[in-house]
Amino acid sequence: MSLQPxxxxxxxxxxxxxxERQxxxxxxxxxxxxxxxxxxPDDLLIRRLKKRxxxxxxxIMQLEQLLTPDIPA
Incomplete structure (x- = not known):
């Protein structure tokens, strides 16, 4: 299945x-x-930031994949 660019x-x-995301x-x-x-005083903030x-x-990876055309094998 090939996705259209x-x-x-x-x-x-x-x-x-x-x-923007980068x-x-x-x-x-x-x-x-x-x-x-x-x-x-609270480690919860760091955990939330790491999750974000x-x-x-x-x-970012999803957007990069959408911008990179598939190369046929």
């Missing part, structure tokens, strides 16, 4: 979404590192 307009939208992922990584080195970061990583 996205139209140019859809690909541009996907690229914007990908870029920036947010990078920002969360910085916040998590800072909070890990300077722990707040993993969710963003999954979404």
């Amino acid at each position: 996205p139209s140019e307009e859809a690909a541009n939208l996907l690229r914007v979404q990908l870029s 920036i947010e992922h990078r920002d969360l990584d910085l916040v998590i590192t800072h909070l890990s080195e300077n722990p707040p 970061k993993l969710g963003l990583k999954d979404k």
Whole structure:
């Protein structure tokens, strides 16, 4: 089963979404590192941020797959 590549307009939208999620992922990584080195009174915040970061990583991978055309074997 072969998926059709996205139209140019859809690909541009996907690229914007990908870029936004990559920036947010990078920002969360910085916040998590800072909070890990300077722990707040509650570890729940770090766990929530790490969960959000993993969710963003999954979404980034999905968007990258949509933008990368399938190469026939």
